[in-house]
Amino acid sequence: MKQKHASLKVRDFDLEVKAVEDGGTFKGYGSVFGVVDSYGEIVAPGAFAESLAEIKAKGRPVPVLWQHRSGQPIGVWDELAEDTKGLFGTARLLIEDLALAKEAHALMRVGAVSGLSIGYWVRESSYDEKTGVRTLTKLDLVEISLVTFPANDEARVDAIKMKLAHGQLPTISEFERLLREAGFSKTQAAVVANRGLPHLLRSESEGAGEKQAAIERMNSMLDGFSLPSL
Incomplete structure (x- = not known):
């Protein structure tokens, strides 16, 4: 495809x-x-x-x-x-x-x-x-x-934010990797990514209004995203 x-x-x-x-x-x-x-x-x-x-x-x-x-x-x-x-x-x-x-x-x-x-x-x-x-x-x-x-973590977060800024949602695998880098376990990241993001991706296919709302929700979540201190 x-x-x-x-x-x-x-x-x-x-x-x-x-x-x-x-x-x-x-x-x-x-x-x-x-x-x-x-x-x-x-x-x-x-x-x-x-x-x-x-x-x-x-x-x-x-x-x-x-x-x-x-x-x-x-x-x-x-x-x-x-x-x-x-x-x-x-x-x-x-x-x-x-x-x-x-x-x-x-x-x-x-x-x-x-x-x-x-x-x-x-x-x-x-x-x-x-x-x-x-x-x-x-x-x-x-x-x-x-x-x-x-390959620093902040650059990866910024890259996904830039993707959203241009009207795109990340793939499930991209979002899951982002969660792993934030400190979630592999299981936790898989659960969050596979239960939450598919709904947003479905919204993307339902029309421009739903797509924009989905992007705004994802942006709001990432605005509060912070990497754990090492």
């Missing part, structure tokens, strides 16, 4: 320190093909091809952001291309011009900043109801950030 939708999301990967050079240049994968991530999603080869072609045609480089903060660009991606493994790129931090870029570079060299995270819109995907896995087949690349911790 294919679906087209717009959903601003993030996707995290570890960054190897050995890929960081003295002049502020570093290399790494912003996405890897064929691996099911914590959202229950998998990126298909070719998913970035159309977006990369559009970016090249516009002549506008993809920015390196600090922690997904749009007001804090610290460099640019000079090269981005798909290979057999995933989306690979070479980036350049503006360490001679920006103090934050210089700080980020120093933190990367010692391993205190250890992740890459891409921000993207989902243009097209397909969902396998049997496995609960969504395959992302066409993505719009927006930015690639340096992050302190890859």
Whole structure:
């Protein structure tokens, strides 16, 4: 079953320190093909091809952001291309011009900043109801950030909130994982997700008014959502 939708999301990967050079240049994968991530999603080869072609045609480089903060660009991606493994790129931090870029570079060299995270819109995907896995087949690349911790829980919560903001409800598997990350046991998360969310998903199919009401209820719940202190 294919679906087209717009959903601003993030996707995290570890960054190897050995890929960081003295002049502020570093290399790494912003996405890897064929691996099911914590959202229950998998990126298909070719998913970035159309977006990369559009970016090249516009002549506008993809920015390196600090922690997904749009007001804090610290460099640019000079090269981005798909290979057999995933989306690979070479980036350049503006360490001679920006103090934050210089700080980020120093933190990367010692391993205190250890992740890459891409921000993207989902243009097209397909969902396998049997496995609960969504395959992302066409993505719009927006930015690639340096992050302190890859795959952090707050980013996952924010990603689901962004999905709701664009008129979509999470899948049952996404919601169950969110509950697990919040500290619920596997059994508790399954009960809450499978008893509560299906009603909202049914409402989505009943019309625009019911769908909006369902989204508002989910947003209200997430507004009070807090992760447990460790």
